[in-house]
Amino acid sequence: MIRKFAVVTAVAALCIQPAAFAGKAEAQKWINDEFQPTTLSKAKQMEEMEWFIKAAAPFKGMEINVLSETIPTHEYESKTLTKAFEEITGIKVNHQLLGEGEVVQAVQTQMQTNRNLYDAYINDSDLIGTHSRLQLAVNLTDWMAGEGKDVTLPTLDVDDFMGKSFTTGPDGKLYQLPDQQFANLYWFRYDWFQRPELKRKFKEIYGYELGVPVNWSAYEDIAEFFSVHVKEIDGVRVYGHMDYGKRAPDLGWRMTDAWLSMAGAGSKGLPNGVPVDEWGIRMEKGTCNPVGASVTRGGAANGPAAVYAIRKWDEWLRKYAPPGAASYDFYQSLPALSQGNVAQQIFWYTAFTSSMVAPKSAGNNTVDGNGNPLWRMAPSPHGPYWEDGMKLGYQDAGSWTLFKSTPVDRRKAAWLYAQFTVSKTVSLKKTHVGLTPIRDSDIRHASFTKRASKLGGLVEFYRSPDRVRWSPTGINVPDYPKLAQIWWQQIGDVNSGAFTPQQAMDRLAGEMDQVMARMQAADEKAGTYGGCGPRLNKERDASYWLKRPGSPKAKVNEKPKGQTVDYDELVKRWMQS
Numbered sequence: 001m002i003r004k005f006a007v008v009t010a011v012a013a014l015c016i017q018p019a020a021f022a023g024k025a026e027a028q029k030w031i032n033d034e035f036q037p038t039t040l041s042k043a044k045q046m047e048e049m050e051w052f053i054k055a056a057a058p059f060k061g062m063e064i065n066v067l068s069e070t071i072p073t074h075e076y077e078s079k080t081l082t083k084a085f086e087e088i089t090g091i092k093v094n095h096q097l098l099g100e101g102e103v104v105q106a107v108q109t110q111m112q113t114n115r116n117l118y119d120a121y122i123n124d125s126d127l128i129g130t131h132s133r134l135q136l137a138v139n140l141t142d143w144m145a146g147e148g149k150d151v152t153l154p155t156l157d158v159d160d161f162m163g164k165s166f167t168t169g170p171d172g173k174l175y176q177l178p179d180q181q182f183a184n185l186y187w188f189r190y191d192w193f194q195r196p197e198l199k200r201k202f203k204e205i206y207g208y209e210l211g212v213p214v215n216w217s218a219y220e221d222i223a224e225f226f227s228v229h230v231k232e233i234d235g236v237r238v239y240g241h242m243d244y245g246k247r248a249p250d251l252g253w254r255m256t257d258a259w260l261s262m263a264g265a266g267s268k269g270l271p272n273g274v275p276v277d278e279w280g281i282r283m284e285k286g287t288c289n290p291v292g293a294s295v296t297r298g299g300a301a302n303g304p305a306a307v308y309a310i311r312k313w314d315e316w317l318r319k320y321a322p323p324g325a326a327s328y329d330f331y332q333s334l335p336a337l338s339q340g341n342v343a344q345q346i347f348w349y350t351a352f353t354s355s356m357v358a359p360k361s362a363g364n365n366t367v368d369g370n371g372n373p374l375w376r377m378a379p380s381p382h383g384p385y386w387e388d389g390m391k392l393g394y395q396d397a398g399s400w401t402l403f404k405s406t407p408v409d410r411r412k413a414a415w416l417y418a419q420f421t422v423s424k425t426v427s428l429k430k431t432h433v434g435l436t437p438i439r440d441s442d443i444r445h446a447s448f449t450k451r452a453s454k455l456g457g458l459v460e461f462y463r464s465p466d467r468v469r470w471s472p473t474g475i476n477v478p479d480y481p482k483l484a485q486i487w488w489q490q491i492g493d494v495n496s497g498a499f500t501p502q503q504a505m506d507r508l509a510g511e512m513d514q515v516m517a518r519m520q521a522a523d524e525k526a527g528t529y530g531g532c533g534p535r536l537n538k539e540r541d542a543s544y545w546l547k548r549p550g551s552p553k554a555k556v557n558e559k560p561k562g563q564t565v566d567y568d569e570l571v572k573r574w575m576q577s
Helices: 003-013 024-033 041-061 070-089 100-113 123-136 140-145 195-206 215-230 249-256 259-263 304-320 337-339 351-354 408-422 424-434 446-454 458-463 465-469 480-495 501-526 542-545 567-576
Strands: 064-067 091-099 121-125 177-188 344-349 376-378 394-401
Touching: 024 041, 024 070, 041 070, 041 408, 041 424, 064 070, 064 100, 064 408, 070 091, 070 177, 070 351, 070 408, 070 424, 091 100, 100 121, 100 249, 100 480, 123 480, 177 408, 177 501, 195 215, 215 249, 215 304, 215 344, 249 259, 249 304, 249 394, 249 480, 304 458, 304 480, 304 501, 337 351, 337 376, 344 351, 344 567, 351 424, 351 458, 376 567, 408 424, 424 446, 446 458, 458 465, 458 567, 480 501
Parallel strands: 064 091, 064 121
Antiparallel strands: 121 394, 177 344, 177 376, 177 394
16 A cells, blocks of 8 residues: 555655746636635635735745545645645645545554655544544644644634534544535435326325435335336336445445434434444543443444344345446445436435536436436435434545644645635635535525525535534544444445344444454553543443443334425425524
8 A cells, every 4th residue: 555655755855946926916817717706805815815825935836745535526626726726825736636445544554654645634534533532633723823823824714614513522622624525415306206196106005205205114115116116217217226335445434424323323412422423332421432332332333223224225225226236336326326217315425416417418317408407415314213313414524634744844835735725715616616515604605595406405405404413423433444444344245145234243343342452452551542542341231231221222113104205395494494
């Protein structure tokens, strides 16, 4: 893996000659030609850019390296914002794009070796528990008030970031700055759901209205309806479900991204369950020490709700998804919806909104001839173990992360670029390009009111009070890279038929506890996790925990009656809130 970063690492210490340009004229050009619309006046935009020019002066001519995963938002940063930043400040940025797994590996390598592979990362806030414990990432709260004060944008307005709570550690300090944000929501063919003949046929078979499913029973009924009873629409073979199952790291994230909590495995609490989170890891309120993932230790990773969640993922993939879906990975499954042969997807990321609103001429069969989406996004349905007050799904918050292993001058230059990409001068235009909003002020701007009808519910969702019920991995996970890599092999063994869901989750929970036991030993011996490493509970019979209130939860009726809601009524409630 280190070889992959050799080229970037080799140039990390190099500088280029100061650019001949860099100044107000270049800033004005970018403001006029690119950074519109904006929540600021052009005069206020210019004030921000003048601050960047002045703050960057000591670093003019420096060349820095940053890394993020490959999504449209980061492509825009890599291709456009680096050019703008260099022309305005004179600092050259190599913004490299890799797959999510490679980004996590690079972050882990830099933490383990203290070698400066990159000067900054856009690193998922899922690592907040790791960064706050290991203290290898820069505490941004203290950085902005201390060593980095001279390069911290006065108009940054941290409170405007919707994902601020996701990047705050248990000590109340900010460790990461959100750069993009997207949720996993429910996606469905609104046009098909509105057809009178389909609505009538669904009610005849299932006894209730075809609409947005509130629970997993309704989702399952709708999946069966389109795959088994409808089969064909307008001459096209259709299916009631889409997902993926390829044995790869993103299969693990498919589950750690709140799949278990959607089924109801965790505890009540926002942004994450207390004391049991969506990974099934228990950490008592008021402490920073995880105590276990197995039910025998008070966790829920192999409890009835988690096993139910994995069984339904596997069952639906086999029964109701298009042929070949089980061999798709994350990057293949979501764009596959544009073929126009799938009725719904329970686990759809809003990061793909930009590709799903591509014109029909580009091969997108889910928009009409005028570019209007034939689909909508809606809240995720929940499983039978879910209780009101729990999170309802996952929200990715790719966030700027600085490491102490980066030399201070390079760290400051990288921090300037990071702030540039999220500044109010730039952020609204970037949000329109990538559709991954981070600022509340941006999503409420008139330009999004005007565009809302073309975005299938994205604007309405992010303006609604419901948006807080989707959150990233939280602070219960003590070391994300070490624990995340366990998941995909176990889940893959379910898909291959090698293990039952119960066997796979028993094995997964056991391995998580083994890894956390090693973390505990390291923390007790050398303070590796700052005293906040795991302190595993002694094992008890599972019945002890399952009889207690809350998570882990004893088995319930896993097929209650399906419930649906009318989409237009749902949006109306959002807008009134």
